[in-house]
Amino acid sequence: MKAFYIGLLGVASLLAAGNAAAQAKGDATYKKACGVCHDQGIAGAPKLGDKAAWAPRIKQGKDALYTVSLKGKPGTGMVAKGGNASLTDADVKAAVDFMVDKSK
Secondary structure, eight states: OHHHHHHHHHHHHHHHHHHHHHHHHHHHHIIIIIHHHHTTTGGGOOOTTOHHHHHHHHHTOHHHHHHHHHHBOTTSSOBGGGGOTTSOHHHHHHHHHHHHHHTO
């Protein structure tokens, strides 16, 4: 039984480390590409941490947020990958996760 609990602690530690790394990646991508608009609310971008502005977007689900972030949204200031085509899809998704976590 003791080995079981030690194993659980190991798994929990790995998950926590993975989550911290994902948050750091999302934060770095946010600062590199997203913050330009989302820090100030430029072109209608919801500000990071603005729960009221983010709530309807979060309600649509992460897949919808990923799609808009990756492909852009016609008729708005949201361009594909925040205008940084060199970002990987994983980088963009990490930034979306970061923004959602900071805006719940």
